Amino acid sequence: MSGQPVFHHFGVQTNDLDNSIAWYRDFLDGEVTWSLDTFSELTRSRLPGIEKLVEVAVGALRIHLFQQPGESAPAPGESCPRFQHACFAVSSEAELHHWRARWLELNDSGRYRFAVPEGPTDVVTDPDGTQSFYAYDVNGLEFEFTCVPEAE
Numbered sequence: 001m002s003g004q005p006v007f008h009h010f011g012v013q014t015n016d017l018d019n020s021i022a023w024y025r026d027f028l029d030g031e032v033t034w035s036l037d038t039f040s041e042l043t044r045s046r047l048p049g050i051e052k053l054v055e056v057a058v059g060a061l062r063i064h065l066f067q068q069p070g071e072s073a074p075a076p077g078e079s080c081p082r083f084q085h086a087c088f089a090v091s092s093e094a095e096l097h098h099w100r101a102r103w104l105e106l107n108d109s110g111r112y113r114f115a116v117p118e119g120p121t122d123v124v125t126d127p128d129g130t131q132s133f134y135a136y137d138v139n140g141l142e143f144e145f146t147c148v149p150e151a152e
Contacts, residue, residue, distance in 0.1 A: 009055070009062035010086060013047070014139045016113065017067035021054055023112055023138040024063055027102060030056035085134065085142040096123055096131055096147045103135050115140035 014020040024030040035054040043050060052067040090096050103120050106112065120135035132146040 009064050011064040011066060012137070012139055012141060013066045013068050013070065015068065015070050016138070017052055017054065017065055019113055019138050020065045021056065023106070024056045024058070024065070026106055026111075027137075028056075028058045030058045030063065033057045033062075085144050087132075087144040087146055090145060090147050093123075093131055093147055096133065096145055099145045100133050100135070112138050114138050 012020065021032060025032070033055045035052060037052045039047075039050055039053070047066060047068055049070075050066055050068050054065045054067075056063045056065060088099075090099065100120050100123060107114070107119065114136065115138065116136040118136060121133045123131055123133045125131045129149040130146060132144050134142055134144050136142055
């Protein structure tokens with residue numbers, strides 16, 4: 001038997017690829033590493049209408065952005081089958097506040113169109129000392145940023 005699988009990338013379906021690329025570049029300092037506009041029959045059958053795929057790298061994390069016509073994201077709290085959120089871990093409370101401030105700065109710049117016009121939550125501390133906040137990307141996907149205290 002081979003080793004355990006490791007996480008490679010997550011895919012984001014968007015109807016505004018340029019807006020998504022700009023957001024992930026500016027917010028997470030992502031870098032476009034490659035793109036495709038020709039697809040296999042399997043890909044076309046799974047993602048009807050796919051126009052382009054762009055990979056944005058953020059360190060070892062890969063985000064695959066799929067340009068595909070469609071409707072905007074459902075309203076927050078509306079039930080639909082999708083990932084509920086993805087979480088980024090940071091190493092300190094200061095770093096957590098940095099990411100929240102960066103989100104606010106980019107939102108206030110007016111350079112992006114947000115499917116969910118809702119700002120990030122406040123940073124909260126759970127009873128175990130874990131701190132976190134939640135924020136939406138330009139497509140309406142929810143992300144958590146968390147700082148887990150070191151075990152003693």
